[in-house]
Amino acid sequence: MAILLVLALLAAAGGWWYVKSQAVRGAATGRPGGGPLAQPVSVGEVQRRDMRVLVSSIGSMNARATTVVRARVAGELQKIFFKEGDEVHAGQLLAQIDARSYRAALQQAQGTLQRDQALLRNAQLDLQRYQELQAQNSIAGQQVDTQAALVQQYQGTVTADQAQVDAARLQLEYTRITAPIAGRLGLRQADLGNVVNPSDANGIVSITQVRPIDALFAVPEAHVDAIARRLAEKRDMPVELWDREQRNLLARGRLNALDNAIDATTGTVKAKAAFDNAQGRLFANQFVNVKLQVDLIEQALTVPASAIQNNYVYLLKDDGTVTQRRLVVGVTDGDRVSVRGELEPGDRVVTDGLDRLREGARVSVIAADKVQQVDQAVSDAAARPRGARNLPPELRAKLATMAPEERRAYLEKLRAERAAKQPAGQGGAAAPAASAAR
Structure with missing residues (x-):
C-alpha cells in the first residue's frame, strides 16, 4: 500500500506539472490555456540627426613616391646605418662604401691642379714682364703674343683640372649613400661586405x-x-x-x-x-x-537599423503593446537609417525580439543583451533531446561529445546501475536516463 501511495503522489505531481507547463506555453503562444504574456523586447528611439550619403x-x-636606393659608385659595402622598416628623412645617411680608392683619386686630381696652377702663375708673370719690355721697344711683339697664348693654354688646363677635382670629390661623396626622399624603409637587399654597383636591380633598400x-x-x-x-x-x-x-x-x-x-x-x-x-x-x-x-x-528622421523588418517597424505604444508602421527607407549611416512614415522624434521602436511579435502584442522592455540571452535559451532548449533536458548539466555536456551509438550504450548502462541501486519496485530514478536513450 505504501508503494501504491507513493506512485499516486508522483502521478499527481506529474499531472500538476503538465497542466502548469501547458498554461505557460499557451500564454507564450497566445493559445487558450493561459493569459497574455508580455514578450521581452528591447527598443530604440526615433531621432532626428544629420545623415551622410x-x-x-x-x-x-x-x-606618394617610391624609390630604390642604389649605389652610385661601385665598391664594397662597409657600414649600414639603418634598420629595416625605419622612418627616414631626406638626406639621412644609410650606408657607407669603401672610399679609399676614391679618396686617392681626389688627391691625385688635386695634385695635378696645383701643378698646373703653378705653371699658369709663372706664365702670367712672364707675360707681364714681356709686356713691360714691349712698352720700352726692347722685345719683339711676336714673343709677347706667344707668351699670351701660353697663359691661355695653362688657364684651360687649370679649368680642366678643377673639373677633374670636382668629379673626384663627387665620386667620393657618392660613397656615402643617403636617402633621396623621406619615407619608410623596406627590407635590406645587400649585406656588409657585398660589392655593390649602380647597375644592381634590387639596390640596397x-x-x-x-x-x-x-x-x-x-x-x-x-x-x-x-x-x-x-x-x-x-x-x-x-x-x-x-x-x-x-x-x-x-x-x-x-x-x-x-x-x-x-x-x-x-x-x-x-x-x-x-x-x-x-x-x-x-x-x-x-x-x-x-x-x-x-x-x-540635415535633420533626417532616423531609426535604428535593427528595427526595420521588410520596411516595417513595431512602434511601442503607451499601453505596453506594439503596432506596425510602414516606412519608406532612405540612406544608412552606421547603425541608423533615415526613414519617412508615421513616426515622430522620441517614439520608441522595437529593435530586438521582432520575430516573436504580431500586431497588438504586449511586450516588456528589457536590455538588448537580455533579449539575446532569452532567444539563445529557447533555441538551446528546443535543440536538446527531450529526455536529456532532465539530466544534470555536466552529464548533458558529456553526452554531447559522444556518438549516437556510444550515447545510447552509456545511458543504458547508467539506467542499469541506477536500477540496481534502487529497492524493488522503485525505478523512478532511472526514468530520465531511459527516456534520454530513446
Whole structure:
C-alpha cells in the first residue's frame, strides 16, 4: 500500500506539472490555456540627426613616391646605418662604401691642379714682364703674343683640372649613400661586405613615402556629376577607410581628384583621396574598404537599423503593446537609417525580439543583451533531446561529445546501475536516463 501511495503522489505531481507547463506555453503562444504574456523586447528611439550619403567601394593604398636606393659608385659595402622598416628623412645617411680608392683619386686630381696652377702663375708673370719690355721697344711683339697664348693654354688646363677635382670629390661623396626622399624603409637587399654597383636591380633598400599617403578606389559613374561639382566648388568630401572586416576605422581623409575618363567595362571612374597617416597605420598596396561622403541630409528622421523588418517597424505604444508602421527607407549611416512614415522624434521602436511579435502584442522592455540571452535559451532548449533536458548539466555536456551509438550504450548502462541501486519496485530514478536513450 505504501508503494501504491507513493506512485499516486508522483502521478499527481506529474499531472500538476503538465497542466502548469501547458498554461505557460499557451500564454507564450497566445493559445487558450493561459493569459497574455508580455514578450521581452528591447527598443530604440526615433531621432532626428544629420545623415551622410555614403558611397562604398574597395581600394588600395598608393605611396606618394617610391624609390630604390642604389649605389652610385661601385665598391664594397662597409657600414649600414639603418634598420629595416625605419622612418627616414631626406638626406639621412644609410650606408657607407669603401672610399679609399676614391679618396686617392681626389688627391691625385688635386695634385695635378696645383701643378698646373703653378705653371699658369709663372706664365702670367712672364707675360707681364714681356709686356713691360714691349712698352720700352726692347722685345719683339711676336714673343709677347706667344707668351699670351701660353697663359691661355695653362688657364684651360687649370679649368680642366678643377673639373677633374670636382668629379673626384663627387665620386667620393657618392660613397656615402643617403636617402633621396623621406619615407619608410623596406627590407635590406645587400649585406656588409657585398660589392655593390649602380647597375644592381634590387639596390640596397627601397623607400616608400607614406606620410601622406593616397587611396585609389573606383566610384560608380552615377555619382560622377555630384562628385565633380563638389570638387569644382572646392568643397571638402570626407573619406573613411575601414579594415577588411569593416569593424575598425583606419583613417579619415579628403577626396583629391577624379580620373579623366570612365572605365566603360565597369562603369566606374577612379578616384584618389589623401590621408596624412600620422600614426603610420597605412601601408602601400594595403587593401581597404572606402566610404566616400557625397552629400549630407540635415535633420533626417532616423531609426535604428535593427528595427526595420521588410520596411516595417513595431512602434511601442503607451499601453505596453506594439503596432506596425510602414516606412519608406532612405540612406544608412552606421547603425541608423533615415526613414519617412508615421513616426515622430522620441517614439520608441522595437529593435530586438521582432520575430516573436504580431500586431497588438504586449511586450516588456528589457536590455538588448537580455533579449539575446532569452532567444539563445529557447533555441538551446528546443535543440536538446527531450529526455536529456532532465539530466544534470555536466552529464548533458558529456553526452554531447559522444556518438549516437556510444550515447545510447552509456545511458543504458547508467539506467542499469541506477536500477540496481534502487529497492524493488522503485525505478523512478532511472526514468530520465531511459527516456534520454530513446
